[in-house]
Amino acid sequence: MYNPFAGRLRGTGRERLDTAVRTFLTAGHEVELFATSGPNKAGEVAKSAIAQGCDMILAAGGDGTINETVNGMVGSPIAFGILPGGTANVLANEIGLSTRLHWAAQDLLTAIPTRVALGAVDLPGRPRRHFVMMAGVGLDARIVYNLDLDMKKKLGKLAYWQAGFGQLMKAVEHFWVAVDGAQYESSFVLATRVRNYGGDFEIARRIRLTDDDFEVVIFHVEHWSEYLRFLGGVITNSLERAKGVTIVRAKEVSLVAGRKQTYIQTDGEVLGALPAKVFVVPGALNLLLPAKYLSQNG
Numbered sequence: 001m002y003n004p005f006a007g008r009l010r011g012t013g014r015e016r017l018d019t020a021v022r023t024f025l026t027a028g029h030e031v032e033l034f035a036t037s038g039p040n041k042a043g044e045v046a047k048s049a050i051a052q053g054c055d056m057i058l059a060a061g062g063d064g065t066i067n068e069t070v071n072g073m074v075g076s077p078i079a080f081g082i083l084p085g086g087t088a089n090v091l092a093n094e095i096g097l098s099t100r101l102h103w104a105a106q107d108l109l110t111a112i113p114t115r116v117a118l119g120a121v122d123l124p125g126r127p128r129r130h131f132v133m134m135a136g137v138g139l140d141a142r143i144v145y146n147l148d149l150d151m152k153k154k155l156g157k158l159a160y161w162q163a164g165f166g167q168l169m170k171a172v173e174h175f176w177v178a179v180d181g182a183q184y185e186s187s188f189v190l191a192t193r194v195r196n197y198g199g200d201f202e203i204a205r206r207i208r209l210t211d212d213d214f215e216v217v218i219f220h221v222e223h224w225s226e227y228l229r230f231l232g233g234v235i236t237n238s239l240e241r242a243k244g245v246t247i248v249r250a251k252e253v254s255l256v257a258g259r260k261q262t263y264i265q266t267d268g269e270v271l272g273a274l275p276a277k278v279f280v281v282p283g284a285l286n287l288l289l290p291a292k293y294l295s296q297n298g
Helices: 011-026 042-051 063-071 090-095 101-109 139-145 149-155 158-165 224-235 291-295
Strands: 056-061 079-084 112-122 129-131 134-138 175-179 182-186 188-192 214-219 245-250 252-257 263-266 269-273 276-289
Touching: 011 101, 042 056, 042 063, 056 063, 063 079, 063 090, 063 129, 079 090, 079 101, 112 134, 112 263, 112 291, 134 139, 134 175, 139 188, 139 263, 139 269, 175 214, 182 214, 188 252, 276 291
Parallel strands: 056 079, 079 276
Antiparallel strands: 112 129, 112 276, 134 188, 134 263, 175 182, 175 252, 188 214, 214 245, 252 276, 263 269
16 A cells, blocks of 8 residues: 655655556566555555455555554564665664665565564553654643644755754653553653664664663753753663663553643654553564664664
8 A cells, every 4th residue: 555645655655656566566566556645544554455365465555554554464474674765764664664666666575574563552542552662741742743744845854953942941841651560750651662863863772673672761851951961862872871760671661641641652653642561562563674673783
């Protein structure tokens, strides 16, 4: 399936998808294209395709399209692969898949179906939402919440930086995080299943998709501008030694808002506001992973 509105698939970008399709056809595979009709439709398309007898689902689009598709495939034995066509393509970067569609298609021909865990979020009064990569609470969820979607179409990833710098003069919301019996006051939490963040940085350093837990990065600051000093820690691989940062491993994280409304996002999409519970669902997805990624150690 593909998202015709994804950044790299709009307009002439459709030609890139057609080239990828020819790669699969040449290799002897039958291919049927399903277009998503709008937001939050990819999961329904995936379920329909599986019901019609598809033995593999590929999602061409951004990380949001991938997330939607996965939510329609939780627990399915059908293999799932990605063709990166979005703005950041975080998952593709994480697993070492080319961000050029025709090369990504070549990579998928030799990828290995591997059962991996998914993250899940429970919010009061809302259906459970699963995610492949990460849940962010506080800073990045606020940035995504305030993101100008028209600016994103024009500037791509720069739109996230613009939205981020727009927060620098605003007050920081604090909330509470409970992990394995310990409680922390925080201003930004990342419960992640991947190392790659935004396609440009590694905030978590030791987690892998083949693990059955999260790397939880907990920040505590009093002012948005303090996050700028953490950037050096990310670049120099010394974030875990920075004042105001705690990094732990966990299978479950509970989050409760402080005095201000605090948002949570998963894989780049805002779900709502705290309270929330984030936890791991082992073996929930049969994901196509490149052999090179599987052979990497730690």
